[in-house]
Amino acid sequence: MDTPTFLRPRPLTSGSRVAALSLSSGFVTEVPHRYAAGVRQAAESLGWDIVPAPNAFRGPDYLYANPQARADDLHWALTNPEIDGMVSIIGGDDSIRLLPYLDLALIRAHPKVFLGYSDATVTLTQFLRAGVMAYHGPAVLTDLAENGGIHPYVAQSLRQAFGGQAYDLSPSPEWTEAGQDWEDEAAQSVRREFQPGDGWTWLQAGQAEGHLLGGCIEILDMLSGTPGELPLRLWRGAVMALETSNDVPKPAQVGYWLRNWAAKGVLQQLSGLLLARPRDYTPEMVEDLYSWVRRVLKEADREDLPVVANVDFGHTSPQLTLPLGARVRLDSAAGRVTIWP
Structure with a gap:
């Protein structure tokens, strides 16, 4: 089976200059101290020099009214030789309005790291459509601005994703859904309470290997039927x-x-499935979710599909960075998920 390959951008390293983009919500202007904390902590932990894109701080009203200005920021970062990569400031709910303005040829001609999650799934997907790897991981106002500093698990995963060497994903030793008051500047230095990690759950056993695709399930559904949806051919073996x-x-x-x-026909094309720890689910909801996953896979005659759940990515803290487009291998017998970035 022929499987797609993706261009690998030059990795972000210490000294990289990274453009901060407001591709969805312009909320950053409401919490400038939180943004400043993310910039400072990224410099301290990762050595990145984060700089705002030209329209990033134009505010919620302007950015809502001007989706092209948001797309222009992405294009500016791609073509600016002083910018090494891009990171989403925060998610939202209307990045899909950027689709008419995004230039996939420009993305492919200037392959650079784009990092984000949640509503940034729209942009991550367009990078993949352009044949360029994209990075599902922290945003500036979330994990990079984590209270008390970037979590070591987050920093380690970012370094691994950009390191160029094969590595195993591992469950986080701790996690939290504790609330944060982003408007309380004094609380920025106070670490949240974490609970012990609960590991992964293999819903269906087996071994599989393929290229990694995906993102936030609500946003992928929002893309369904639009020109921005991933074509079926890209899902083959994924x-x-x-x-x-x-x-x-x-x-x-x-x-x-x-x-x-x-x-x-997407499920029938897959070689494996990773499910994130679901945000704000009760234990009963988690079991119901797992039952639904098994039910649908049985309906689709995919009881052979290896499935690992409760993985630390997406709307959980701390979260992994997943290099979309990279090769990944699942092995339930060994309890391993290995990535070749």
């Missing part, structure tokens, strides 16, 4: 990574979305 947002979709709704992918 390992799909899915995470749920803080909108907390019901387990049945996740099942319906999976049924949609089965109806389109």
